[in-house]
Amino acid sequence: MKTNSEVQIRDPYVVPMPEEGKYYLFGSTDANIWGKGTGFDVYVGTDLERWEGPFPVFRPGEDFFSEENFWAPEVYPYGGRYYMFATFRRRSNKLLGTAVLAADSLTGPFQLHSDGPVTPVDWPCLDGTLYVDEAGQPWMVFCHEWTQVLDGEICAVRLSADLREAVGEPVVLFRASEAPWVTRLDAKSTDAGDVFVTDGAFLHRAEDGTLLLLWASFHENRYALGFAVSASGHIEGPWVHEPEALFQADGGHGMLFRTFDGRLMLTIHSPNRTPNERPLFLPVAEQGGRLRLADK
Template identity: 65%
Template sequence: MKTADIQLRDPYVLPDPAERIYYMYGSTDKNIWREGNGFDVYISRDLNDWDGPYPVFRKPDDFFADVNFWAPEVYYYHGRYIMFATFRRKDNDLLGTAVLSAEQPTGPFSLHSEGPVTPVDWSSLDGTLYIDETKRPWMVFCHEWQQVGDGEICAMRLSPDLTEAASEPVTLFRASETAWATPFHSPRFPGSGNYVTDGPFLFRTTSGSLLLLWASFVDGRYALGVAKSPTGKLTGPWLQEPEPLYSSDGGHGMVFRTWNGQLMLTMHTPNRTPDERPIFIPVAEDGDSIKVDGMYRTTRMPK
């Protein structure tokens, strides 16, 4: 199938250099707001034509969550494939990011941690892996706006085997600290005017600059922004780019390099179900940041 035929939110691409193929994961339940079944993967050699979907995770009967299976990210770590994914817990109805693992990128994935490794009394989502300069693993994640009002990007160290937290979380920044984000008025929460944080992803440029992609809203439209750490350290301080990288109702992005070395941004747009689709946009390093570079790889997008 073509990219524009795939209903998927929160795309995450894992390139396999040995096989020269791309694995694309994401929130793949048809209605991620009301369902919770599992995750699929799509496989491509050119980011245009895809095979799949192939199931990589299905919830077991005794699983700790029944709904809201979101934002899987897959990494090769110490000989296994590790997945970070968000689920809504049955015991307290809060979101949390858990760790799963598999021997192959196509799964099957099973629980690696006992459950979510994010704080039990926090509503947390969209965990992403970061390995610091001392080779220690961290999870960077969102403290949800529905709980704190002003959404936060937080970080906490993990144990070397990624099964549990190894430190208390620290707040890197809040959504209102950027000039481009505006309050989000959710139809599910009448009268609300909160600032959203979604989908953090860390990337180090060839010049050594540490960037953090994250999503929020501009006048009700989903948007993707960039923060940068001048120190090159995860703990910051983090400075926000004054304008979003993308503001046409798309976000929850990540970047990777294609086989020819092109830096590629993927995210989903539009931000509504069931119309969401992954897109691929070439980007380029621009000093200590990145900028959109060139035309979309997908030319047909749903209206």
């Protein structure tokens, strides 16, 4: 059994299973996520404080298309199975991309479902997240990385019904610099231009129907988490940014879920430094289609 202070994890993602009374905690679990990829593990707990595990849920075979940078697994129930959206660095061109894996159980084993990444082959992309719209159309929202465009983008692309491939061309939802709370990342900005980071997108439909998009970037060179609101209520936006970040204390890459007693909970990793990153669980309140951190 491990406590949160003992769990090294980035990009935490929680799947609550009320019928079991258990939470399944996924994330980037390699001790050095910047190097060779080992795979993904899951932790299982009942109170968001103590966890059994880690239990292996994915390990790559020798013919897997990537061998480094295994990041940000998100797991969704869909069509009677569980689908994992995760980021990997391709062997072929060394660009990051999000691929889809599948399993019959939350504890795996997850196996490659898509034909490699479903993000554009010539784009460096990461942190794909699944969104199913009002018509039942699945989308993947993902980050087009600053390493290619300098001003990082949040993009969306339709997926086939079986989640195996992208359908059509990606659309840009917004760029990082459009958010008032985002500042340039000094450590990466060069004569080529200022760098603005997009990271860790996640969609949330508020109780009043408002569509929100959480995402991470940097504020005064510290990792931070903010959100935007879709003015139309649809994935295409336009997206209106909150002026202030929701969390600014060196933490981000968040997602929202409901606890078994009905509370809305945000999980992020903090600090944003390896090997010190740990999962945080922060109660959140909805007010008029907006989010605020709530008292515990």
